[in-house]
Amino acid sequence: CQLPEEFSNSSYHLNETVLKQHFPWDPSHHKYSSCEIIIENKTQACENYIFDDKVYGYTSVIEFQLECKKAYLIATSNSIFMVGVMIGSIVFGEMSDRYGRKLTFFISLVIQLVFGIIASFAPEYWTFTIARAVVGATTSGVFLVAYVIGLEMVGPAMRTIAGTVTQMFFSVGYMLTALFAYYIHEWRLLQFCLTIPGVLFIPESSRWLMSKNRIPEAKRLIQIAAKSNKVTISEETLNSLLASTEESFKTKDPNIKAASVVDIIKYPSLRKRTLIIFFDW
Numbered sequence: 424c425q426l427p428e429e430f431s432n433s434s435y436h437l438n439e440t441v442l443k444q445h446f447p448w449d450p451s452h453h454k455y456s457s458c459e460i461i462i463e464n465k466t467q468a469c470e471n472y473i474f475d476d477k478v479y480g481y482t483s484v485i486e487f488q489l490e491c492k493k494a495y496l497i498a499t500s501n502s503i504f505m506v507g508v509m510i511g512s513i514v515f516g517e518m519s520d521r522y523g524r525k526l527t528f529f530i531s532l533v534i535q536l537v538f539g540i541i542a543s544f545a546p547e548y549w550t551f552t553i554a555r556a557v558v559g560a561t562t563s564g565v566f567l568v569a570y571v572i573g574l575e576m577v578g579p580a581m582r583t584i585a586g587t588v589t590q591m592f593f594s595v596g597y598m599l600t601a602l603f604a605y606y607i608h609e610w611r612l613l614q615f616c617l618t619i620p621g622v623l624f625i626p627e628s629s630r631w632l633m634s635k636n637r638i639p640e641a642k643r644l645i646q647i648a649a650k651s652n653k654v655t656i657s658e659e660t661l662n663s664l665l666a667s668t669e670e671s672f673k674t675k676d677p678n679i680k681a682a683s684v685v686d687i688i689k690y691p692s693l694r695k696r697t698l699i700i701f702f703d704w
Contacts (some may be wrong), residue, residue: 507555515563543612
């Protein structure tokens with residue numbers, strides 16, 4: 424709490440005598456209260472605060488005054504972010520199956536960039552929280568779609584490695600966040616700097632193109648991939664591969680329904696696994 428005679432930029436640290444005189448003891452936290460102050464022998468709630476910014480710098484908690492009675496809003500913001508992640512995994516997962524991996528990835532990326540920047544300039548708590556929720560939703564559209572593309576770009580023998588390497592970027596990203604925060608102590612600049620590196624471009628999934636019978640596009644993509652990897656694939660082999668895919672579409676039973684997000688709760692085995700994953704998260 425800010426003492427009546429203190430300025431807003433006063434030192435955070437006080438000696439023991441001042442603490443005993445002005446702050447009641449908080450037995451639940453085993454320290455002097457940060458939310459109450461003694462003025463004229465009466466204990467009352469704090470009106471203004473002095474924060475310790477030596478370690479973490481100027482944070483959103485300081486700017487939005489998320490202390491004491493408002494402290495629950497910190498957890499609320501993080502929970503809303505995770506709700507966004509959950510909704511995004513459903514919405515963008517369905518979009519990637521219907522409209523393509525690349526399109527979904529770019530839509531997610533653009534929205535993530537826009538709302539990440541909005542969060543960095545948010546004038547108050549709810550704008551910041553809602554912007555972060557949208558960023559959380561698009562995180563699923565970016566990361567999960569990129570993960571699927573990574574698996575679809577390789578054969579069965581390499582999928583474990585491809586999946587592991589893709590997940591490594593997730594872990595490295597977390598470590599880089601800590602590195603960014605170590606050098607950037609102003610939360611708005613930190614949010615902005617973490618958003619901008621999201622500019623990334625990837626190709627469409629050839630497997631998805633083949634699954635949608637877009638054979639010419641799949642053929643061009645495979646040829647580009649072969650050239651990039653300095654691999655020679657004969658026209659005969661490529662045409663044979665694509666022809667079998669095209670033939671499977673001609674003989675496909677029209678009565679078979681396409682898979683949808685509803686299937687994760689429709690079938691017992693998928694429902695069980697989904698609930699386990701929900702619990703883990």
